[in-house]
Amino acid sequence: MADPADLRARLVGELEELPGPWRQAFADVPRHAFIPALVWRQRRDVDGNDMYPLHRDEEPGEWLEVAYANRAVDTQVDDGNPAEDGTGHEVTSSASQPSVVADMLIGLQAEPGMTVLEVGTGTGYNAALLAHRLGQDNVVTVEIDPQVADHARDALAATGFGKVTVITGDGAQGYPANAPYDRVLVTAAVTTIPYAWISQTVPGGRVVVPMAGTYQPPGILTLDVGHDGTASGRFGGAAAFMALRAQRVPRPRGRPIDTDTAAVSTTDVHPYRVAGDRDAATAIGMRVCGIHKHYAPGSDSTGTQWLLDPDTGSWAAIALTPDPPYEVRQGGTRRLWDEVEAAYRWWIDTGKPTVDAWRVTVTPAGQCNEVDIPAHLFDSPAQNDQPGVHRWVRSSTGT
Ligand SMILES: C[S@@+](CC[C@H](N)C(=O)[O-])C[C@H]1O[C@@H](n2cnc3c(N)ncnc32)[C@H](O)[C@@H]1O
DSSP: OOOHHHHHHHHHHHOTTOOHHHHHHHHHSOGGGTSOSEEEEOOTTSOSSOBEEEETTTSHHHHHHHHHSSSOEEEEEGGGOOOTTSOBOSEEEEEOOHHHHHHHHHHHTOOTTOOEEEEOOTTSHHHHHHHHHHOGGGEEEEESOHHHHHHHHHHHHHTTOTTSEEEESOGGGOOGGGOOEEEEEEOSBBSSOOHHHHHTEEEEEEEEEEEOOSSSOOEEEEEEEOTTSOEEEEEOSOOOOOBOGGGOOOOOOSOOSOGGGOEEEEESSOHHHHHTOHHHHHHHHHHSOSOEEEEEEOSSSOEEEEEEETTTTEEEEEEEOSSSOEEEEEESSSOHHHHHHHHHHHHHHTTOOOGGGEEEEEETTEEEEEEEEEGGGOSOGGGEEETTEEEEEEEEOOO
16 A cells, blocks of 8 residues: 555645645645545446445555545535435535645735634644644634534644644634634635624735635635725635535425426527636626526437526526527526526626626625626616726625
């Protein structure tokens, strides 16, 4: 069996852009010591999305490879309650992909001696990396799942990071007892940013948080906290995270049954051109609410792109054929494809704003997602508030 130190050295070698001090942390902290004996993975030889257990005692070599691959390791399914047949469905805790961890740590711009709040302890690995660089007394990490928190506490103690403060609780509230923090690092995805993270960060501090919606693809948001109690920032790279527990949206299960009552039309826009373009899908996700995507392959090279809104029961099914036009069937009170296609056309008409044209601002009153659009392309001159740039704004109240 491979030596963990060799596998760790290989992993560090794969993290190419890592600056020296973080490189040292990745080289010194043994990731496998944070990975539970039981982890979960999909099986290539079995159809579907079910997760299957991999146990360290049964397949130690494979388990160790998994622990040191530059990939996320799924460490809990279904909030710790897998199905009776031993399979899992929803991943509810994981050790994030090391290169994503590295990118977020770099984006955090944390220096030795700064205090940091991590939301989403998971295995405790990220907390250990932070403690290695910033000092153990400076790291507070909050995990909502008691079993997961206990495991992280044990792993941190066993690896010499026992002074890290691990709190079992709802990280959406931050952890006011030790606030303010110089940095807040969130490792669970949100659509709405809890104001507690901003109010518990020092002016001039920074919050790094993954954002994603049911249509909006994931992106890492970096918010700089101002002296006026607000924070504002833009998206960096893409990385998928499980949702913060209070912001979980259950995936719709099953298909609509009233497909006979569908309104039938056609479109020349292939749904993948829409959903598969990160810039387009971000804009659409910002403009349409609560639309889930689901692809169902057909028996040949065709398939169906489903759009579903569990709240209203509305649905759309777009038949994927080699060439347009594509047949669209829609039912329920919303016309989901029409909404998506209209948002796609808005994105084109506004000059195809890129992901980084979006700015998210969080204030005590709520959150505002806005995008810069060249003035001559904007459809409502009344909203012009800056020469040369118009804004499309969506606001919501915070939690
Ligand atoms: C991707 S994992 C964290 C990875 C972790 N930082 C690591 O290094 O292994 C996300 C974690 O966030 C936790 N979580 C979800 N909602 C939470 C909440 N409201 N407060 C605290 N933790 C939460 C989940 O239980 C899960 O363990």
